[in-house]
Amino acid sequence: MGEFIMEKDQYILGIETSCDETAVAIIKNGREIVANVVASQIESHKRFGGVVPEIASRHHVEQLTIVLEEAMSQATLEFKDIDGIAVTEGPGLVGALLIGVNAAKALSFAHQIPLVPVHHIAGHIYANRLVTEMKFPLLSLVVSGGHTELVYMKEHGHFEVIGETRDDAAGEAYDKVARTLNMPYPGGPHIDRLAQVGEPIINLPRAWLEEGSYDFSFSGLKSAVINTVHNAEQRGETIKPEDLAASFQESVIDVLVTKTLKATEEYKVNQVLLAGGVAANKGLRNRLEEAFGEINVELVIPPLSLCTDNAAMIAAAGSIFFEKGQRAGLNLNANPGLDITIHNQ
Amino acid sequence: MKVLAIDTSNYPLGIAIIDEEKVIGEYVTNVKKNHSIRVMPAIEMLLKDCDLTPNDLTKIVVAQGPGSYTGVRIGVTIAKTLSWTLKIPLVGVSSLEILAAAVGRYFPGGVSPLFDARRGQIYTGLYQYENGKIKTVEKDQILQSKDWAKQLTNLSQPVLFVGNDIPLHKEIIVEEMGEQAKFAELTELNPRPSELAFLGMHREGEEVHTFVPNYIRLAEAETKWIEANQAKDSN
Numbered sequence: 077m078g079e080f081i082m083e084k085d086q087y088i089l090g091i092e093t094s095c096d097e098t099a100v101a102i103i104k105n106g107r108e109i110v111a112n113v114v115a116s117q118i119e120s121h122k123r124f125g126g127v128v129p130e131i132a133s134r135h136h137v138e139q140l141t142i143v144l145e146e147a148m149s150q151a152t153l154e155f156k157d158i159d160g161i162a163v164t165e166g167p168g169l170v171g172a173l174l175i176g177v178n179a180a181k182a183l184s185f186a187h188q189i190p191l192v193p194v195h196h197i198a199g200h201i202y203a204n205r206l207v208t209e210m211k212f213p214l215l216s217l218v219v220s221g222g223h224t225e226l227v228y229m230k231e232h233g234h235f236e237v238i239g240e241t242r243d244d245a246a247g248e249a250y251d252k253v254a255r256t257l258n259m260p261y262p263g264g265p266h267i268d269r270l271a272q273v274g275e276p277i278i279n280l281p282r283a284w285l286e287e288g289s290y291d292f293s294f295s296g297l298k299s300a301v302i303n304t305v306h307n308a309e310q311r312g313e314t315i316k317p318e319d320l321a322a323s324f325q326e327s328v329i330d331v332l333v334t335k336t337l338k339a340t341e342e343y344k345v346n347q348v349l350l351a352g353g354v355a356a357n358k359g360l361r362n363r364l365e366e367a368f369g370e371i372n373v374e375l376v377i378p379p380l381s382l383c384t385d386n387a388a389m390i391a392a393a394g395s396i397f398f399e400k401g402q403r404a405g406l407n408l409n410a411n412p413g414l415d416i417t418i419h420n421q
Numbered sequence: 422m423k424v425l426a427i428d429t430s431n432y433p434l435g436i437a438i439i440d441e442e443k444v445i446g447e448y449v450t451n452v453k454k455n456h457s458i459r460v461m462p463a464i465e466m467l468l469k470d471c472d473l474t475p476n477d478l479t480k481i482v483v484a485q486g487p488g489s490y491t492g493v494r495i496g497v498t499i500a501k502t503l504s505w506t507l508k509i510p511l512v513g514v515s516s517l518e519i520l521a522a523a524v525g526r527y528f529p530g531g532v533s534p535l536f537d538a539r540r541g542q543i544y545t546g547l548y549q550y551e552n553g554k555i556k557t558v559e560k561d562q563i564l565q566s567k568d569w570a571k572q573l574t575n576l577s578q579p580v581l582f583v584g585n586d587i588p589l590h591k592e593i594i595v596e597e598m599g600e601q602a603k604f605a606e607l608t609e610l611n612p613r614p615s616e617l618a619f620l621g622m623h624r625e626g627e628e629v630h631t632f633v634p635n636y637i638r639l640a641e642a643e644t645k646w647i648e649a650n651q652a653k654d655s656n
């Protein structure tokens with residue numbers, strides 16, 4: 077007929093409220109950020125030494141329409157231009173998730189825009205697609221306050237968790253050790269900074285678990301740090317916090333890097349993606365870069381702003397799920413225990 | 422004018438659509454089910470049954486609390502988002518006032534709507550009609566039902582209690598107030614969303630971005646933090 081079809085650009089609006097960031101972003105064609113707004117509540121939670129769920133939920137209600145408006149004006153788009161609304165369904169704090177989910181449903185209803193549910197970790201992994209195109213099969217090391225996982229992907233939108241923590245997440249261990257060293261919340265960045273100037277001379281355990289396992293365990297290490305501090309106090313000895321931080325960090329990173337390298341080999345992947353808030357850790361970045369500098373596998377580490385919780389990553393993942401036809405109805409609920417394999421079809 | 426009212430502040434789920442002359446549609450349930458799953462489908466169904474689309478709406482009225490923190494937040498989040506994105510005014514009404522408005526119209530005295538707030542406490546306030554308009558006599562608050570009942574005995578008129586949680590506090594109230602206390606009938610204990618819509622219909626729209634639930638109480642962690650810091654200051 078001589079007609080030609082113009083490919084229309086795809087715009088996905090993402091909403092993320094699973095913890096203490098209220099975030100909205102708009103992504104064009106799955107890879108291009110046209111708006112990315114994050115309102116952090118961290119200052120409000122600091123005085124409590126951690127995130128208080130009720131207070132997080134209250135802040136989300138205060139912030140969400142402001143953040144939505146800011147994102148829409150950054151993008152200079154109208155809702156008729158938006159193809160899908162992607163929202164974090166879980167995991168996370170249920171009261172916090174509910175705010176994003178219900179706002180997303182209201183938008184979806186008001187403008188008859190398809191609703192796309194997204195797993196928070198799928199989002200973290202897809203933050204990498206805003207940096208470079210994904211090359212399958214790939215492996216993603218997800219490290220955050222609530223998660224430590226190795227995820228294998230054979231193709232877009234398909235997730236296989238090959239290893240995960242059996243007790244504390246790495247970020248949790250960081251926060252607890254920081255508390256032992258009397259550092260303010262959140263402790264991760266403080267430990268990382270101290271570790272840069274300390275020497276890893278204190279002997280701490282590494283939990284390799286059984287042969288061939290890609291699972292993690294950090295509670296033994298955390299206890300060992302606490303015991304080391306106690307024993308030193310009792311003997312009237314002083315331990316340099318810098319050295320303790322360096323030794324702790326070395327132990328965590330040893331396990332993370334070694335297991336990631338091993339899985340990279342076994343699964344013959346083309347790419348390794350770092351994901352999650354702990355990806356901001358300098359020590360971890362450096363060691364991974366060193367290790368992957370010696371082998372022929374691409375390592376991708378997103379910039380800090382895309383490692384911590386944001387909605388650009390939710391929209392980026394949502395773009396793929398939208399294409400795959402994944403939809404939620406207006407009865408979508410928050411699901412704090414959501415499994416990432418819901419996206420596998 | 423088509424006003425959509427949403428109330429999810431306690432177990433009852435209420436949605437209504439009214440215009441100047443009539444209640445066009447109303448949906449009420451009182452079951453222990455998850456509001457998050459049910460509110461938007463209920464709104465969608467009611468609009469559809471009334472042959473309306475979201476763009477026909479001209480105002481959103483929402484029950485602003487007090488009540489279940491999570492429940493109030495679900496309604497308020499949906500109301501704020503709809504109001505913002507449809508560019509129509511948002512009005513918040515006390516969740517207690519809705520109950521009082523429905524039963525107090527023809528009652529010659531004060532109305533005390535109540536929700537149980539655990540450990541002997543209630544959320545309540547005192548309302549009364551004056552020249553056909555409802556007035557707040559005592560603002561919404563949280564206190565022991567016993568203390569509240571005692572306080573009300575100072576009034577020289579009967580007080581009508583209304584709310585699904587009356588059975589939890591009736592004995593205490595009657596003990597303090599005797600015949601002065603009257604109690605609404607079973608069919609009047611659910612807040613009527615149409616009443617909510619009428620209460621909000623002629624009130625001025627509020628700033629959407631700064632609109633927040635009226636929790637009455639601070640978050641527990643915040644109360645503890647303030648107490649701890651005051652203790653530190655006085656040392």
Ligand SMILES: [Zn+2]
Binds near residue numbers: 220352353385
């Ligand atoms: Zn996260």
